[in-house]
Amino acid sequence: MIKNDIELLKRGVEEIIPVDEFEKKLAKSEKENRPLVVKAGFDPTAPDIHLGHAVLLRKMRHFQQMGHTVVFLIGDFTGMIGDPSMRSVTRKALTREEVLENAETYKRQVFKILDREKTKVAFNSEWCGAMTFTDVLSLTAKYNVARMLERDDFDKRYKGGVPITILEFLYPLVQGYDSVALKADIELGGTDQKFNLLVGRDLQREYGQEPQVIMTVPLLVGLDGVQKMSKSLHNYVGINESPREIFGKVMSISDGLMFLYFDLVTDVPKREIEAFQKGMADGSVHPRDVKVRLAKEICSMFHDPAAADGAEAEFNRIFVKKDTPDEIPEYAVPGEEKESGKIWLAKAMVLAGLAGSNGEARRLLKGGGVYIDGVRVESEDYEITFPADLVVKVGKRRFVRIIG
C-alpha cells in the first residue's frame, strides 16, 4: 500500500529534478499501488557510516515508510578498478573479497536506519561484470565528450591542465547505466553527485526508459561547523559509536549547527524546531536543553530511546557532576547586578575571579575554553539569566558555581 507524504520527502532535500515528474511519479505510484524503485549508490571503499550518510539513508527510509522499494547499490564493479591518476585513496583497487567484506560491514550499519525487509542490496558487478567490450562501446556511443567536460571538476581540471584519464569519463556512464539496469524511478545522492545522477537520466532515455527523477541531499557539515563531515577530518559522529560518545559529540556542536542537524537528520516536526528557536530568542528556552533533545534524537536513531536516556544520564554524571570537583567555590551574584534579570557572562567571570578583566574573559570565551554545566559557551556575549545555579568551568580545572 503506497501512501506518499510529499512534504516529508522534500524535507532537507537540496534539489529535485524535475519536480513535476517527481510529483507525477508519486501520484501514479499511489494510484496504481506500484512501488517506485528508489536507488542510491554507495562507494564500496568507505564502509564507515556516519551522521553525514544518515541524511541520505534517512531519505531512503522515508521512501520505505511510504511503501517504495529502495535499492542500496554498492558500486563494487568500479571499486575493483584502480586508477593511477587519482590520488584519493578511495580509488585503490579492491579485491572481490574486500568488496564482500565491506558490503557486510555496510549491512551491519545501514540497517540501523533502513528497513532491512524493504531494502534490496545490489552490486553493480552483477551487470557490469557481464558486459563485453561491444556492450561498453554501445554505452559510450550514447554520451558525448563536451557534456562530460561540463562536469565541474572535469572542467576545472581540463582548463587547469590536470590530466583526466578516459577511464574517469567511464565512471559516470557506469553509474548511469546502473539506473538503466535497475530501471530506477528515482535516484538519490549528495549534491556532489548531481552531474552523475543526471547522466543516469540521459542514459535511461537513450535506452528507451522513462528517465529517473533525481534528488540531491546536502553534504552534512561536520562537528567543527566548517568542513563537510568525514572520517578523515575527525569531525564526524559514527553510526557504530557508543551512545555516550554520540551524545557527547552532539553536545559539543554550535547552536547554529544544531538547527541544521535537526532539519537534516531528525524527523522532529518543523513547528517544534521553530518553537525551540523562538524560545531561545526570547530566553524562555535554554540552548543546552535543545541540544540535549537533538543528542537524544541522534542517539535513538543509531541505538534506541533507552540508550539515549542512559547516555544523557551518563553525560550529566560525568560532565556536569562527576567531572566537577566535590568542593566548588561559590559566587553569589550581588543584588544590584540581578536587577536587570541577567548578567553578561564575561562580567560574572571577572566578579567570580575566573578572569582578571572583561578582555581576558572575552578571550577565554573566544578560545572556546568556557563551559556552563559541561556545555561549551559559543558566544562572547552570552548572558546568564536569573534565577541561576550553574557551574562555570574555565579550561580544565577552574570551577565556580554561580548562584543568582
Place this chain on the structure above:
Amino acid sequence: MIKNDIELLKRGVEEIIPVDEFEKKLAKSEKENRPLVVKAGFDPTAPDIHLGHAVLLRKMRHFQQMGHTVVFLIGDFTGMIGDPSMRSVTRKALTREEVLENAETYKRQVFKILDREKTKVAFNSEWCGAMTFTDVLSLTAKYNVARMLERDDFDKRYKGGVPITILEFLYPLVQGYDSVALKADIELGGTDQKFNLLVGRDLQREYGQEPQVIMTVPLLVGLDGVQKMSKSLHNYVGINESPREIFGKVMSISDGLMFLYFDLVTDVPKREIEAFQKGMADGSVHPRDVKVRLAKEICSMFHDPAAADGAEAEFNRIFVKKDTPDEIPEYAVPGEEKESGKIWLAKAMVLAGLAGSNGEARRLLKGGGVYIDGVRVESEDYEITFPADLVVKVGKRRFVRIIG
C-alpha cells in the same frame, strides 16, 4: 634472412617517428636476423582496393621483400559497432558475416601486391572480443582526455560545438591496443592516421613494450589531380579493373600528377624518373611516352607485364586509330612555319581550321577538349615539334591530321 634497403623503405614516406629508433630497429633486426612485425590496419567496411591503397600496400611489400613479417590487420571489432553520431557511411555496423565476406574480398585484391606467403592476416576481434569491461577500464586508465582532444578533428569539433561521442575516444585506444596485442615494431598508415598511430606508441609503453615506430604515407591524389583518390569521388584506379581501363585512366592524368604517381606507386628508380623529367624539359622525350610507361607499370602491378602490353596495343588501336574516322582532313604545315622546328599548337589549330582564333584555340585547350593522338593536351602553350604526323581532335568529332 633480413636485408634492409633503407632508401627504398623511406621512399615516398611522409614521416617516420622517430627516425633514429627506426634505424636502430632495422639494424638490430638485421644483426639478430629477427624479422620486424610491421602492422597496417584496414577498415573492414571498404574492401574496394584502389591505387590510393597501393601506396601503403607497396610499402608493406617493401618490408616483405626485406624479410620482415607484415600484419594485414582488419579492424573488424570496431567495424561491428555502429556509431549514430558519425554521418559517414563507413561507420554503419557490420555483421560478423559481412566482415568475413569483406575480408575475403580484401584477400582477393591485396595479394596482387602483397606476398601471400609473408602476410599474416589478423582480425582485431580476436583479442578485443575477449576483453571484459574491466580490461576496457584498465585500457582507458592509460590515456588522457586532453591528449585525445589534441587530435585535429576532435579539436575542431570540440571547439566548433560538434558532438564527439565517448565511443569515438575509444577507437584510437582500440587501434593502439592492437599494436600491444601484436607487439608491433612498426605501424604504417596514411598521414590522416598519424595521431592514432602515435596512440599505439603510448599504449605499448604503458603496457611495458618497446614502442613501435610509426611511418605515414601520403594520401594519393586522385585522377582529377585535386581531391584524394577515393571510390566515392570517382577519381580512382581500382585494383580489379581491367588492364584496358587502368591503362586508359592513367593516360588521362596530368603530367604533374604522372611524376607523383611514379614516385608513390612504382619502383621505377629515381634516376630514370629524373631522366624523363629532363627529357621532357628539353623536348627530347614526349610526355605521352612517359605516361605510357607509367600506365604499363601500374597495369603490371595490378595484372602483369603481358597484360600491360596488351592494354597499350588496345589503347592505341581504340584511341589513336579506331576512334579516329577513316577519312580525316589533312593539314600540311607550310614551309615557313616549319623553320623554327616547332609550331604552337593553338596557331596550328587556327591554320588547320579547328579554331577561329588563337583566343578560341586557347579556350579549347584550357577546357581540356583538345587531344593529340588520343591524349589530352594539358598546356595552352603546347608546341608541336617537327617532323610530325599526328591527329588533333577537338571535342568529340572534329579531327585534323597535321603533317609537318
